[in-house]
Amino acid sequence: MQSENSNVWQKRKNCGKIRLDYFYGEEKRKMKAMRAEKKILSAENGMVFLVVLLLMGGFFWVRDYGISFDEGTEFNTMKLTFQYADYVIAHLLGADVVDYSGFTEYADNIYGVAVRYPLYLLAAKVPMSVRTFFLVTHYYTYFWFCGAVAALYYLVRRITGKKWLAALGAIMLICSPRIAGEAFYNIKDSMFFSLFLISLAAGYYYIKQRRTSGLALFTFLSALCINTRYIGGIVLLFVALQFALGEIRKGVGIGKGIWGGLKICFLCYVFYFLMTPFLWENPLVNTWRIIASFSDYGDGIMSMMYCGKIYFSDNLPWHYLIVWILITTPVMVTVLYLAENAYCIKRMISLRREEIKTFLANEDNLFSFFVGSIVWITIAADIILQPIKYDGWRHFYFLYGPFLFTAIMGVHHLTEWTKGQAEKTKCKTVAENVCLGMVILSCVANFFWIVGNQPYEYLYFNPLCRGMETEFERDYWYVSTYDAVEEILRMDDSDEIQIYCVCKTVTLFLEEVELSRVEFVDDMASADYVILQYRAATVEEWKALCENMQMVSEKQVDGLPIYTIYSAQ
Template sequence: MNFKFQPWFPVLFFGLFLLLGLAIVDDYGISWDESIQRRHGRVSIDYAAEKLGVDNYTKLEPDWDLEDYQWSNYGMIYQITANLLEQAFGWEQDFYRYYKLRHVMNFLLLWLAMMYFYRTVKLRFPDHEWYPLLGTLALILSPRIFAHGFYNPKDHILLVFYLISVFTLLRFLRHRTWRNLVFHAFATGLALNTRLPALIVPLTTICILGFELLRERKFIGQNLGWLGVYLPLAIAFMVPFFPFLWEDTFTRLIAAFSEMSDFEWDSHVLLFGDNLHALDLPAYYIPAWILITTPIIYLLLMFTGIFATLKNMIGSMRDLRLWRNDDELSDFAQLGLSIGPILVVIILHSTLYNGWRHLHFVYPGLVYLLMIGFDYAQRNWARQQVQRVVFGAALLFTAVQMVRYHPHQNVYFNEAIQGEPLMVRFEMDYWGTGFRDAFLQLADQIPEGEVRSVKCEIWPCKDNFYSLPPEAKAKLRLEGAWHKADYLATNFTYANSRYDRRDLKLHFANPAVEIAPGGHLIIGVYKLKEE
């Protein structure tokens, strides 16, 4: 880059990102899982309060018992923290405030994760001052990841702590001190406390140290010591934030891993117009979602980065190694931590929910490989300036697209997807976050002092109604009976709704509000009564 890098650029970059996020945090709606995850946290707090003998504590009604609770095997560090904060502020009965609190928390965690990603890229490219900022900007300008960073209470939390634990691993592999190992163990414990798929981080750590133990004889004593301390320390950091593991720790931990591997969700998902059973997904399911929801230039650079990393690995294998230096070790680790979970899901035929949000946590690693690809292209291909212009143009174009879609970047598709209405071919706003935007627009249409009733076709619609600002909520009320309601609100979850809207049948011919980011319909409010 010809433009000289200044030391204060990162401070300005992250300062502006913080201000932007806090300015738009209230634009995002409530996702399907937020109320569920809130209850999970409260059940864990009830259990912890009982075990700690906390007096004058009012338990959740109905009286849930964590011992028999269906979701007891999930780490609850985020949910517990959010519940304690809402209680501290006295917002337990204020839907608008306690959901906004969680969205602010989600964004602040995203902001923190971006700083750690910056440090990760800087660790790999210490002599390329612009690379860490470019990589971090590419990660921020990833539409679906950006949107989920405001309201996803579980997959996004895993992404954050997975990213941080990967940074601590790469730092430890470059600078092998006991201090860095302890930090890595702490980050691993936090990651395991979010979602158990983070198990791949300690597995990768152990495999790398174990391989060195076999390959590099000089590391035997050192690596044995680290292997003996790391995993017990990570579990020790995990348990305090995981109340269910306070008793019978190892038996319950094994049960949690077993339940994760046997999890079933007997439902269907939509991809390319095919209604697929979640228990029998094709091998292309996750790769397809990644390919159609990631900007195309990003994909080309990611594949280049994967090629460069594999090329180095093949070169190393001539010496019976997998890497020859610290840079190649970092790339090898990121390749495994990013591609590995995708391969595991395919090989194990894992059950997945809508889209690829369960595997969002691998995406920062793919962006890391994107920067490996960009660096490889700069070093090996002609016309470096053209490559920079193309990458810069891709970042700018994606930013413009995200502004167009705002606040519905969660339904972004790249330019490869064209043709028939997307809502009859793909999962769109399956979590219903767009209901909030629709309700706000509907409220603007209703004269002051008047009230209209709305029939919700699906549950998240109700949570978005409850979380409305008071002035908008005053103009609307929920109605359970179709024949009494003025409007129907839907996110087209059901097939008949999708096709009836496409063909403009029944009430779908009378829209009051339709949310269509990028021209793709995701939410509609339709008149059930003639005015």
């Protein structure tokens, strides 16, 4: 009897102990979660500070960059598109308005401009000079680039859980010379790069949260991305596919899983339809026209220099895209990208079938796999389909987001591997520190190169291309024309100066006082000054045209001539 009472008492005592352990254990878990949340908020506050710092710097840097030859056409497309949208809406409301129905025959009507609608409203409501408008446009483009920096930070922070690695990734993006340099004036390709990366971040957020607000945010941003360049639909397809697979794994059934993915696509198309006036008259036919235009640019054939030879844009070598990526991307980023791919291939080969299923069942792993595959899928499609490409790889700048993300994951897996080996040997830890040091040194070197060559970051060639830079296109958008004209105006105080240059879009960027002094002519012989910028020909071939003129100035970046000014006197 006494033994039985003792057992009962011991059970009650153990029960109370378990309850206390549970209570204190639960409290510890809550406290740990709160501390983790504070760390996340602290890290995100640091990211906010960095983005605000970049935005503030943009106010000072934006004036340093010239204007590209494409911006006049893009401005005209934006104006006609939104005028047509105003016409359709007013016509539906029964208002008496100017007829813009001819927009459906406009040559560039398939190009989306929805992301620039705030600029259209600003130009319509706020009086400003043409130069001021384009400066605002450049800053607006840069604003989206800053958003892409934050998006990359968010992705790396959430997937790896390492705020230092996320910060390193953001810095690697900021210190990527070509991408950072074109973040101001490249209102099409740079804008698409930013929207692509931001859409990826929004897609990841929705996959993890599965909230209605996340769905609305992702589908809207994805539609905006597709409107800018319709290849942005690859983000939508991957997110819809991952959502469907996630639903199927939960046991809702294949049919319901697929239906869930289709609903995402449908909602995105609704947003896309609303922001694309070109579709309003005949949605199905015009949607197909947009898709078909991927590899058909009509008469837009240009000659370009590549590897010392002149090619036409519709007959480029299969390796054109790959080589341009390799010679203009920081070497360390490429090395990390290839290392991460080698790691993933080795791991997938070593895993058994069931382990692969478990690996891909993890949403973070599957999302990272999808992001990494975007690069290879796009390059393979380019080699097979051979779409027309202009001027380097600017049409494929959107690949740099997935490319850099994969490289950062390479750093993540390196640190994880060395952490597991640290107890066995110190050599692994030393290797980790050496690799991280090389990444940081690469960022520092790129940063000082950017500072030393600003605003010509878009002319960056990495060490793999040293000595061969003259065999590739340089300032293919004639952005340096503005600097050359400004230099002529400083050298010559005449009231009337006749200048010959290939790109005359610079007239949109000059002040009224400057325009009154300058006349752009179409004949070198009648010009007071000639500006050469070496597009689609060698330096020697261009300079031969001015052998009877006197060279007065030449701008070089890393010893590479960008523009040369000749005087007729």
